[in-house]
Amino acid sequence: MRYLIVSDIHGDAFSTKFICEKFKNGNFDKFLILGDILYHGPRNDLPKDYNPKECIKLLNELKDDIIWIRGNCDAEVDEMVLNFKVSEKLDLNLNNLRAHLEHGHHLDLYTGTPDLVLYGHTHIPECSLHNKTLYFNPGSISLPKNGSKKSYGILEEKNIYIYSMNDEIVDSFTF
Numbered sequence: 001m002r003y004l005i006v007s008d009i010h011g012d013a014f015s016t017k018f019i020c021e022k023f024k025n026g027n028f029d030k031f032l033i034l035g036d037i038l039y040h041g042p043r044n045d046l047p048k049d050y051n052p053k054e055c056i057k058l059l060n061e062l063k064d065d066i067i068w069i070r071g072n073c074d075a076e077v078d079e080m081v082l083n084f085k086v087s088e089k090l091d092l093n094l095n096n097l098r099a100h101l102e103h104g105h106h107l108d109l110y111t112g113t114p115d116l117v118l119y120g121h122t123h124i125p126e127c128s129l130h131n132k133t134l135y136f137n138p139g140s141i142s143l144p145k146n147g148s149k150k151s152y153g154i155l156e157e158k159n160i161y162i163y164s165m166n167d168e169i170v171d172s173f174t175f
Contacts, residue, residue, distance in 0.1 A: 001095055002027060005138045005153035007034035007103070007120025010073065012047035012142030013054035018165060019141055019152060020058045023065070026154075031062055034120035034138070035071020035103035038078050047142040056081050071103040071120065095157055097175060104137065115175065116160070118153075125151045125162045127171040134173055136160055 004023050009016055023031050037059070038052040059066065063083040070086045079086055089102035091114065098114040104121030117135045124146045125139035138153035139162065149164040162170040 001029040001156075003030050003032055003094060003155040004028045005032045005034065005118060005136075005155060006141055007138050008036045008071070008123050008140035008143060009033070009038075009055060010036055010040045010044060010047055010140070010142045011038045011050045011052040011055055013051035013058070014049035015047070015141040015150065015165070016055040016058050020062060022152070023062060028065070031066045032101065032118065033059075033066060033068045034101060034118060035069050036073040036120065037068070037071070037082065039073045039075065040143070041073040044143050059084075067101070069101050069103055072105045094155060097158075124148050125170055127160065127162055127173050129173070134160070134175070136162075136173075138162055139170075141165060 006019050040046050060083045066084040068084055068086045070088055091100050097116045099116040100112055100114045101118045104119030107119055119137055123140035123144055125148055126137040128135050139148050139151035141150050141152055144150050151162050151164050151170055154161045158175040161172045164170055
């Protein structure tokens with residue numbers, strides 16, 4: 001199966017439209033959103049194209065394809081307008097890989113031993129192996145930090161990639 005992975009949208013309508021089009025045109029099976037969809041948070045500047053209502057509209061069109069993990073900026077009220085289910089964290093099988101999905105603001109409390117940990121929160125892309133577990137952060141498509149580019153992830157078969165929004169590969173790993 002083929003998965004599109006994104007985190008930290010923070011209400012950016014331009015980036016939401018970009019990633020939704022990427023999903024629709026990319027032959028993906030599921031769209032994994034690792035939190036922080038609508039609100040920009042008190043520590044972040046407003047994204048240039050901040051328009052949560054437009055993000056709601058675009059994402060709700062894909063409601064049957066989205067797996068959403070709650071981020072630290074996601075609120076109960078977001079569940080009232082987004083037509084897909086939210087999970088606090090999730091353990092599941094992705095392409096025969098034991099995967100753990102969470103936003104990442106409590107990642108230091110996680111003690112499991114999956115093949116893959118998908119998380120967001122830092123707005124910094126990461127693809128690094130620690131004790132036989134790959135820690136993968138797609139970065140942020142709206143508010144990248146530490147000089148990183150706007151980015152997202154793709155998991156297909158046993159390969160995982162971080163792409164910048166101009167479609168260059170930032171990092172990758174093969175299991």
